[in-house]
Amino acid sequence: MQAFWEVSLLELKPVIGLEIHCQLLTKTKLFCSCPTDYVGREPNSIVCPVCLGLPGSLPVLNKEALKLALRTALALNCEILSKTRFHRKNYFYPDLPKAYQISQYDIPLGINGYLELNGKRIGIRRVHMEEDAGKLVHPTKTGRIEGAEYSLVDFNRCGVPLIEIVTEPDLSSPEEAKTFVMELRSLVQHIGVSDGNMEEGSLRCDANISISVNGKRGVKTEIKNMNSFRAIERALAYEIKRQTEIILSGGEVVQETRHWDDSKGITTSLRGKEEAHDYRYFPEPDLLPLIIDRELVEEIRRTMPELPKDRRERWKRDYGLGDYEVSVLSSSKALGDLFDACVREIGKPKEVSNWLQVEFLRIADECKLRIEESYFVIPYLKEVIELLEKGVVNNQVAKSVFEEAVKTRREPLDIVKAKGLEQVSDETAIRDIVKSVLSENQDAVQSYLSGKEKAFNFLLGQVMRATKGKANPSVVRKVLEEELKSLS
């Protein structure tokens, strides 16, 4: 046990590395021609002798999966190895009918890459291809594994192509780890290799985490079952606290795999269940080595879609957007795509950016609109911005008209006409209203005249209310100032 002054001199730093699996967007599985769209399918309806591992069947590598994997490795600035191969990773589990997973072991597809995160380079140790396993269902009342009398297996997901991305232990906080996964998801979405959907499991993340003490690397644990960005952040924060407490009380962290329990907010040991893991890797004898065609690599490099960082750079350079705006617009590829489509149609990137971020996102959230299916808003937005610029409506009215247009799918101009929402800028008409508001609110007028500036905004609000929000606010302000001045 250390004394507290010794403890207080310890410099403790979390050291985090991530392993991320993404499902590749191919039509067929990694080694056979079965389709990959297993979501919502009848169980065991998209399988064949190859993905079931029936005797006599032979795997044949999917060319498209190789291309997508190479594109990912290149986008992550990896060195592409000229000759690679597949290994068998052997273990028994009912979701793995072959009793081995075809993966890559000693020679992955790509090594020594990096992904930039707010100017800091996070190293990518390796990128490799492997096949997914099936799904298990545990028929208990609670749906939990404990207490199940038997398990049910659906092999549909067996053989679906995955890419595994392993980082160097370069991440130093739960927040940075979360941001990294968000950036990586954005990358795989932008280059079209994966839909990166964490809820559906097409992007999965495990973490290795240890605490270094005065620069000396600590014992690491592996955290599994983090199924959302929030879970990544919470699980790592919990694990840092747990390991720190062990270290500060003079104990030793045990190297093990731990399971994140999202509802309880804790990690629990998987010791015992996992200790028999000894995968006995050996080269897959049913596949030849994979010699990487340099021309193919160059072609993939040439045809690389715009990367998220380049897109953000373009928005800043060409449109003059600020860091914050750019970070919101690039939070998902779908929103960025919609923004680009809007600007192509409407121009005015700053206005468009503002409308999308504030009004559109709020309405989309409220109405559960999918951004991918929201391109119908573009003409509405175009019209609303025009109405606003021509002074037909004021800012507040423009917002409510846009909202109504999106919700009811009516032309904004129709809504304005039908409801008589045209902006009133006529000074004489506004002056009449101002005068009557002032006579009805003598108290406020008095307190304004006695120096309470706040009363001005109250009176302004009353005038806007009297015009049902349609008055031109700058005309109202001007007239109100004049009228009040004449009273003082």
Added chain:
Amino acid sequence: MRVTIKDVKHIMKLAYLDLKGEEEEKMLKHFSRILEYFAKLQELDTANIEPLSHVIEESTPLREDEVKKGLSQRDVLSMAPEEEGGYVKVPKIVE
């Protein structure tokens, strides 16, 4: 390298095999013989030779990404010892 009965038990566990005492002894002898043979092979100096995992020097063939029909659910389930609601039924996996 000497193999012990403990190594045999470990391999049996990984392979999901359940052997009796005399069978374990027999396996121990087999393992030892194989490992001795490999120990002999390892005496060879291979420092400057690239490992060979396949005798053919060609790259593995690639397949176009086109869907083909596989097995029907009925075919799959007919191979399973037990089924329930389209799933393959297996003994519970965690004690």
